[in-house]
Amino acid sequence: MRATLEQGLPALGMGLELIEPLEAFSRMLLEKNQVMNLTAITEPRDVAALHLLDSLAGVAGLEAGTVVDVGTGAGFPGVPLAIARPSVRVTLLDSLGKRVDFLRESCRELGLENVECVHGRAEEFAGERRERFDLAVSRAVAALPMLCELCLPLVKVGGAFWAMKSVDTEEEISASKAAIKLLGGHIQTVSDYTIPTTEVVHRVVRIQKIGPTPKKYPRRFALIKKQPL
Secondary structure, eight states: OHHHHHHHHHHTTOOGGGHHHHHHHHHHHHHHTTTSOOOSOOSHHHIIIIIIIHHHHHTTTOOSEEEEEETOTTTTTHHHHHHHOTTEEEEEEESOHHHHHHHHHHHHHHTOTTEEEEESOHHHHHHHHTTOEEEEEEESOSOHHHHHHHHGGGEEEEEEEEEEEESOOHHHHHHHHHHHHHTTEEEEEEEEEEOTTSOOEEEEEEEEEOSOOOTTOSOOHHHHHHSOO
8 A cells, every 4th residue: 555655646746744644544444344334445555546546636736625525435535635635624424324433533533623524415414504615526426417416506606516437427427517507517627537556547527616506406315316407
């Protein structure tokens, strides 16, 4: 793991002082993974590349502001982002309480004071924190039209939603354009990147929030899933 991070972090313009906290989080993740399902990736070198470096590459360029990581799962990309950028305030949002408990414990052990861990569903969380965040991020959680309805209501006008996806998403992006417009968004860029130390290519779809989201969105999740915009 260390060798992968030593090679990958400088490629992202990040310092080697991040290795220790990133390794510590990985150890916590793999230890907890023995008793609950957090990740199918368990080889330390692959955790370093496919979780840590992928997360940091996907949010490269972000230096400050408030971020909500929707459907954070085991904490990606939110925890690596919080480690690398103490000036960013990160909210980790997940619907599974056991995962959120793990993240709270891990962030406490890491001394991350810029992280809030929230157990809840995005469509319900929007009722509490509507249009409060500078940025929403989500990593391979659901199809883009569904993600946009869950994430864009959380973002301030002038903010953005970054969806981290695989590269085979042209049809998904095309299918989401009407939903994005309806929800107050506009596709700003679609950028592909190679994860450092690998030949794996992933994609970030950056959606600018140019207008308020109509109050009726997001709908109940069952309806979002049954009738995507």
